[in-house]
Amino acid sequence: MHANVKHNVVPLITPGLKVACSQCNLRELCLPFGLSDEDMARLDNLIGGGRKLKRGQHLYRAGEAFESIFAVKAGFFKTDVLTEDGRDQVTGFQMAGEILGMDGISTEAHTCNAVALEDSEVCLIPFTELEMLSSEIHSLQHHLHKVMSREIVRDHGVMMLLGTMRAEERLAAFLLNLSQRFNARGYSPAEFHLRMTREEIGSYLGLKLETVSRAFSRFQDEGLISVQQKHIRILDIPRLKTLLAPPDGRLG
Amino acid sequence: MHANVKHNVVPLITPGLKVACSQCNLRELCLPFGLSDEDMARLDNLIGGGRKLKRGQHLYRAGEAFESIFAVKAGFFKTDVLTEDGRDQVTGFQMAGEILGMDGISTEAHTCNAVALEDSEVCLIPFTELEMLSSEIHSLQHHLHKVMSREIVRDHGVMMLLGTMRAEERLAAFLLNLSQRFNARGYSPAEFHLRMTREEIGSYLGLKLETVSRAFSRFQDEGLISVQQKHIRILDIPRLKTLLAPPDGRLG
DNA sequence: GTAGCCCTTTGATATTTATCAATGCAACTT
DNA sequence: AAGTTGCATTGATAAATATCAAAGGGCTAC
Structure with a gap:
């Protein structure tokens, strides 16, 4: 009775196998998107072995030298920024097929x-080698740029969320985003298991954990979702979506 | 009596001249950073002529086909995202030497x-050509990646601001950020002219314009800054910085 | 030069979210 | 199996910010 329930075809994870883009079920979501077989073989060649992480382990820490970006092969991550004065902001949650570590390029750390x-398990993609290969394979270069650009666009979405939405709108947007991403990976869009705590959700959404909890409860009371700890079932996606679009609209 | 007052050397703008990276005073801030003379000449060659915009004019709009990125040569821009339901979020303010338009790469729009x-005036950098040239010039490729990565890091900073700071902290961070960027361009870090309205500041900071106005007034009452409409003079930068670091710290 | 408009400021009040506090639940450990 | 610990829920209250409203100031366009 545990989420996530597979609801259709795509077999997602083949744990224990040696990393190879050409064999990977995520290739359409990930960096090798659109490459020819030959070019994919060259990419395979530069990608370092996979790395497995236990729950709670750090893939990298702020300040560490930047050498690689990472593709999530299986599992679930969070990224967060910590300032000297003790502020802590979760900047994203990453799942299979998504790329981690691009923030490190600018400062080499x-x-x-x-x-x-x-x-979880990630593929290690040495960045210098990736740049070299992408000089030779135009579609790889372009796709890398798209991936980075997509991250910028995603960040703008988070700014929109943090800057203009109230608590329940933020949580609705968050749930719908997860739902859509699970769906894209062949999992149920309606039923899933949250990997993060209320506090981590709150940090991501700019809310306190109590506010997150109350919003969950309210959604449940209204029949929008059912919540049991980290197990979420979305009962009424359309109505959840309407929460994001104020009916009359502060359209000033 | 108008800001911004030049406080040192760097002559910034040479309006009317034909665009040429090799002659541009911004080259150390901008895309050609670190290129040899020869490579810079090649970059010069692909950069389309400059484009001038009057205040209020759009450089591009959401939905338009993506073809180029832009380097701000002179002036001041804002970027904002507008959703169907009428939400409007300013995602950034850009000044000389900064790159605009990288959000468009991912979707070609x-x-x-x-x-x-x-x-204002911008240089037009056709992106396909830039990719072609950067395949050949490794340092250009790498610098482009750094510029995109820097944008991601900047966005994380905004998330931190929106997610963890209260109104006065946000405004202090905003002013200090502007101050530092003016300073880097040879302008006074203490005295400058805001190009945006209170509403635009508010949108960027996730606050209502009245809240922004009140925070300005409070800062003035406390002797931190002097405000006269859009003319800002920072009187006590160190104390403004302490506003960002809560003395005891919510260091939980 | 002047009228009009937009921007800004300020006040009073309402709303939202945070904070403080206590209890309950569930998984993991021993 | 019971105890421990961390996570989640819920309630009461406080604090922050939004909203509504009105008036003043400065810039722009005519």
Whole structure:
């Protein structure tokens, strides 16, 4: 009775196998998107072996030298930024097929922490080698740029969320985003298991954990979702979506 | 009596001249950073002529086809995202030497609007050509990646601001950020002219314009700054910085 | 030069979210 | 199996910010 329930075809994870983009079920979501077989073989060649992490382990920490980016092969991560004065902001949650570590390129050092929220596995992509290969393979270069750009666009979405939405709107947006991403990976969009705590959700959404908890309870009372600890079932996706679009709209 | 007052050497703008990275005073802040003379000449060659914009004009709009990124040569811009339901979030303010438009790479269409907040000039950098050239010039490729990564890091900083700071902290961070960027361009870090309205500041900071106005007034009452409409003079930078670091610290 | 408009400021009040506190639940350990 | 610990829920209250409203100031355009 545990989420996530597979609801259709795509077999997702083949744990224990040697990393190889050409064999990976995530290739359409990940860096090798659109490469020819030949080019994919060259990419395979530069990608370092996979690395497994236990829940709670850091993939990298702020300040560490930047050498690679990472593709999530299985599992679930959070990234967060910590300032000297003790502020802590979760900047994202990453799942299979998503790329981690691009923040480190600018300063040659990671600027945030990446932590596995469940037992996970990543592919290691040495960045200098990736740049070299992408000079030769135009579609790889372009796709890398798209991935980085997509991250910028995603960040703008988070700014929108933090800057303009109230607590329940933020949580609705968060749930719908997770739902859509699980769906894209062949999991149920309606029923899933949260890997993060209320506090981590709160940090991501700019809310306190109590506020997150209350919003969950309210959604449950209203029949939008059912919540049992970390197990979420979305009962009414359309109505959840309407929470994001104020009916009359502060359209000023 | 108008800001911004030049406080040292760097002559910044040479309006009317043909764009040429090799002649540009911004080259150390901008894309050609670190290129040899020869490579810079090649970059010169691909950069389309400059484009001038009057205050209020759009450089691009969300939905338009993406073809180029832009380097701000002179002036001041804002970028904002608008959703169907009427939410409006300013995602950044850009000044000389900064790059605009990288959000458009991922979908081949711009995802936000860029508007000149004063009469401005940009260099047009056709992206396909830039990719081709950067395949050949490794340092250009790497610097482009750094610029994109820097944008991601900047966005994380904004998330931190929106997610963890209260109104006065946000405004202090905003002013200190502007101060530092003006300083880096040879302008006074203590005295400058805001190009944006209180509402635009508020949108960027996730606050209502009245809250921004009150925070300005409070800072003035406390002798931290002097405000006269859009003219800002920072009187006590160190004390403004302490506003960002809560003395005891919510260091939980 | 002047009228009009937009921007800004300030006050009073309402709303939202945080804080403080206590209890309950569940998984993990021993 | 019981105890421990961390996580989640819920309630009462406080604090922060938004909203509504009105008036003043400065810039722009005519």
